Amino acid sequence: MAEQTKAARRTPLTRDRVLRAAVVLADDIGIEALSMRKLAQELGVVPMALYKHVANKEQLLDGMVDVVVGEIEPPVAGADWKSAVRRRILSARRALVGHSWAAQVIRTRSGPTPAVLAYMDSVIGMFRTGGFSVDLTHHAMHALGSRMMGFTQELFDASPGPDPRTRPARPQEDAGEYPYVRELAGAVAHDEGSVVGQGCDDQFEFEFALDLLLDGFERLRRQGWSSAGRSGGRTT
Amino acid sequence: MAEQTKAARRTPLTRDRVLRAAVVLADDIGIEALSMRKLAQELGVVPMALYKHVANKEQLLDGMVDVVVGEIEPPVAGADWKSAVRRRILSARRALVGHSWAAQVIRTRSGPTPAVLAYMDSVIGMFRTGGFSVDLTHHAMHALGSRMMGFTQELFDASPGPDPRTRPARPQEDAGEYPYVRELAGAVAHDEGSVVGQGCDDQFEFEFALDLLLDGFERLRRQGWSSAGRSGGRTT
DNA sequence: GTTGACGAGTGTACGGCGTACACCTACCGT
DNA sequence: ACGGTAGGTGTACGCCGTACACTCGTCAAC
Incomplete structure (x- = not known):
């Protein structure tokens, strides 16, 4: 039974197990609080054990991105380009929204993983x-930018939130400056959310901008646009 | 002369001096290498001295953003909305390109500074x-997202670069996978740049997408678009 | 059955980080 | 002359990533 306790005491570490544990840990405590030490502890293992499966923290993050990207549904066949791209991008978005840290991590990777x-x-x-x-x-790929991966780049994250102290004061209710911001924030009116990004229908905003771009692409395609003219697409 | 050496030995620290020093230091060594200790050393001062002028590193970063934003030119008067917005955004872009770290820092701020x-x-x-x-x-503000601040959100930064080791292998020249990526990369053909973002005319890409969006906005404005219909702007 | 190589997990240690806290000290208004 | 105060100092703590040397269980070859 000694062997049994030993055998049962822990399923052996795997690169895959490490990455998946890192993903759920980051989901739980946030990406900035994710450390090799905490991850090791979560796996019931000493920190250095992780380095037998990932070269360093950068590669850990790379692997985590791949885990999330792996959740994107495969493409659907037989549809016009626009709905095919649209569906795929919205699927990517679905995969990423569950992992609020993913967007930030993807941006900080210096190159694309396979x-x-x-x-x-x-x-x-x-x-x-x-x-x-x-x-x-x-x-078009450039214009989509990170939107292709399913996350819009809002100016500010407004996601973490659990640490609202030491911030430079609520800009909301103070002096009568920023009249336009106030007007806009007042019109959005949902809850008491932040200036932009909170209290808004993120999904709608995402599709709004996505469709604006896709429609623009379609228009340029129809008119045989080429960058040789370098018109930049301006119509005015 | 003892007093003179003392007086001349150092101009007194200021919040402004700290922030500006932080900006040039980040320009030099990169934002991820910027530490309170190095910044203090640069100013010829002990690390804790900085905390008399900024509450913590977060506020230091906030202040650095404000320094950069302060470099944006004031708006021009008397122009149609589109060229006014266009000019202002391109001016913001001009202010930000000199500080390659700024985009990343702005994104990680949890709220807008004044x-x-x-x-x-x-x-x-x-x-x-x-x-x-x-x-x-x-x-429209949502659709612009970070583009409003003058930086497009490419998928990957490709900017720091001085540390290309421990990366998961060049995806360029290996197996015959990713045929479309290869085709596109081959067509861009400038230098041997990375898959996307390198060897491209960033300014052109930026204006391409910006104008696509601005034209889309104009079109929606003309037709009296309202989100009540929730059409998302789709034309197809 | 013994052995020896090997790979997974361990332990210790180092240098760097942000920053809390107590201290010193030069200056200034009274 | 003096006491307060603001700016700069020194020490220390707990966290981080990870280099490096180690133990120990497993398994193939003899």
Whole structure:
């Protein structure tokens, strides 16, 4: 039974187990509080044990991104380019919203992991088979930016929140400055949320901007736009 | 002369001096290498001296953002809304490109500093006086997101770069996967840059997407769009 | 059955970080 | 002349990532 306790005492560590544990730990305590030491403790293991499975914390973060990206649904076949891209991006968004840290981590990676690259490849493919030139596809990908991964880049995160002290004072109810901000914030009116990003329907805002861009792409595609003219797409 | 050496030995610390020193230090060594200790050393002072002028590192970063935002040119008067907004955003971009860390820092602030708020207020004002409803202005601001501050959110930064080791292998020249990525990367062809974001004309990409959005806004404004319909702006 | 290599997990230690807290000291208004 | 105060100091604590040397269980080869 000694062997049994030993055998049962812990399932052996795996790169995969480490990454998944890191993901749920980051979900729980936030990405900035995630440390190798806490992760090791969560796994009932000494910190250095992790380094047998990931080279360093950077690679841990890379792996965590891949776990999340792996949750994106595969592309659907047989649809026009716009709805195909739209569905895929909204699926990516669905995968990312559950992990509020993912967007920030993805941005700080200095290059795409293979899983991300594969995802990008599939999106590019949708444009190309949808009749987009390489040129226009290229610029469309840039224009989408992080929106392609399903997260809009709001100016401020407004997500973590559990530490609202030492902030530079509520800008909300003080002096009568920022009249336009106040007007806009008042009109949004949901709850008492922050200036922008809180009390708003994030999903609607995301689709609003996404569709604005996709419609713009479609318009440029129809008129055979090319960057050679360098008009920048301006219509005025 | 003892007093003279003492007097001349150092100009007294100031919140402003601290912030400006932090900005140039971050410009030099990168934001992730910026520490209170290094900043103090740069100022010829003991680390704790800084805390007489900033409450903590978070507030230091807040202050650094305000310094950069302070470099944005004031708005120009008497122009149609679109070129006014366009000029202001491109000016913000000009202010931010010199400080490659600024975008990342702004994103990690949990709320807008007064200077940022003032800037946002002026942009909102441009939409409103340009004939936009509060509603459409609101969604336009969301759609602009961080682009309003002059930085596009590329998927990956590709900016720091001085530490290209321990990265998960060049995705460029290995197996024949990612055919679309390869096609696109090949077409861009400038240098040997990374998959996306390197070897591209960032300024062009920025204006391309910005104009796509501004044109979209204008179109919606003309047709009296309102979110009540919740069409999301789709045209198809 | 013994052995020896090997890989997973351990223990200790180092240097760097942010910052709490007590202290000193030069200056200034009274 | 003096007491308060604001700015700069020194020490120390607990956290971080991780280098490096180690133990120990497993398993293949003999």
